[in-house]
Amino acid sequence: MTSFLANEQALEDWLRRQAERHEVYWPQRMGKASYAFQRLRRRSPLRLDRLDDAPASKPFRASACVVPPGRLLAPMQELLYRFEPDDDGGYRFIPCLDPTERLIAGIRPCDLKAIHLMDAVNAEGVPDAHYLTRRAHTTLIASNCLQPCDAHCFCEAAGSLDWREGADVFLTPQADGQQLVECLTPRGEALCADAGFSPCDAPEERRQSAEAHRPQPFGRQFDAPLVKVMAAVDETWDSPVWDKHVERCFSCGTCNLVCPTCYCFDMRDDLDIEHPGCGSRSRCADGCMLPEFAEVAGGHNFRATPAARQRHRVKRKLAYLPTQFADGSFCVGCGRCGHQCTVDIDIFDIANDLAAASEAPHAADD
């Protein structure tokens, strides 16, 4: 695959040119301290990473981006299909698929891994046509991380800092102020073909020399290796750790809804008031921390307590889904759930506590 070097201005101009042809999304400041992936408009600010960025001047941060970029492929709420009476007394169903050409840029490696995992989830079993249609028409441009996003970041510990798979183009800032542009797929290749960037012969060395500027350790580290943490989460059922971390929990579902690998949804049917007999089915993001998530007909709730729901959430990320799919932890260490939680409940702390408890001398007796 081809690689290029581009100066900052050339790369910015190239991205802005793409925005004239497709919907281009770029992480933009929102509110006081947050980011949102929004359409890149003529006047939208666009600032690329630089090699000498101090931690505080990192231009966009995964955990401060409330809604992860993968939600552009699986929107928080979406119409699945419409229905209307047909001539034979039945119904006609009209699927709502979205083949808009999109380009999402500014994706951090943690969110890139999350999209890769969601690709697998949505292709498995009954393929999710809504997700897969959007995905087929979406180009991903990822930005390497040379600084942790903030104090919540633990992507290195979760094994996603060096994730590149799924990106069509991968950007790494260089010492000379240029950007290394690595095309990783034919689609990325085609996108950069007429960009006018200078070819680069040794992308691997260039990327690695930039990555040598990363602080050591990079972000928070578990007290045990990831495999041991995951094993502890997998093996722990009854534990005071689950209760400890829900004392302040509101069961508000924020941790689920901001998570780049949460994909559960709730469905709803609507009837049109203007057109009798017609209506639609839509879905919206749901979350297993919400009190009614596991409630079934008759009122029984399989996970009635916050601790039971927390256990389920953590096990989904670090035990259940990693068992079902390859590619390791479904927690990508972006730090969103901990950052966005109003009472600082953090999956990093929960996992770390579970690992510590399983290492404790009497753990075998539990």
Add this chain to the structure above:
Amino acid sequence: MKPKIAFFDMASCEGCQLAILDCEDIFLHILDLVEIVEFREALSETAPRFDIAFVEGSIHREMDAERLRSIRARCDWLVSLGACAYNGNVQARSNALAPGENMLRVYGPEAYHRTQTDPHYWPLWAHSRVRPLSQVVAVDYHLRGCPVDREEFLQLLKRRIAGALPRVAAQAVCVECKRAGNECVFEHGDTCLGPVTWAGCNAVCIGGGYRCDGCRGLLPGANLAAHRELLREHGLSEAEIDNRYRLFCAEEVAEATA
């Protein structure tokens, strides 16, 4: 035959009925589905019986309670329309005070003294407590909020006519904030009742740049102890916290902490 529906108001600003009238762009379609037989704010007719009664407002005097019982007796299905009817809304704040004390605070000593001397004056004010509808009669469905959300009203109407009910999830406003991609109110330095408040409003106030003051009422099982602590950490005094809860949820907080 189209179901007959009727609207009534107790102690309220009648803003919820206005929110219903705000459906004017599709009102004719609504009238294809139902027949409105009583609605003081929109028509002069009255009716002896109706299928669905929408009652706005809280119950203050015994005569209001009697009227509500009569409405209940004349309908199959009764819906509380808005925060006043659902949980007593802002007026339930007065439940924390003796009626005389309340009178003195709001209308001053002259009015207060008149209650002692004028037999026709006092009964106007002498209610023992502000009650939501459900403390007087059985309520079949609640439309929460100050005011109600017109979409939620339409959903209910469409579902009820189709023989079903809309699912209103018992979940916090935070859910709708995240779905909308809003920055958390706590993130920009203000405090918010969203984590303990019934969703259903699509986080409209936060999306508009404000915060949640809890007009849809306290969520069942809300973690108030943790929420109090969170508000304290963000610099609110105990009195300020009480005030925030009492604004829209006075009656519920009184019950939750009784």
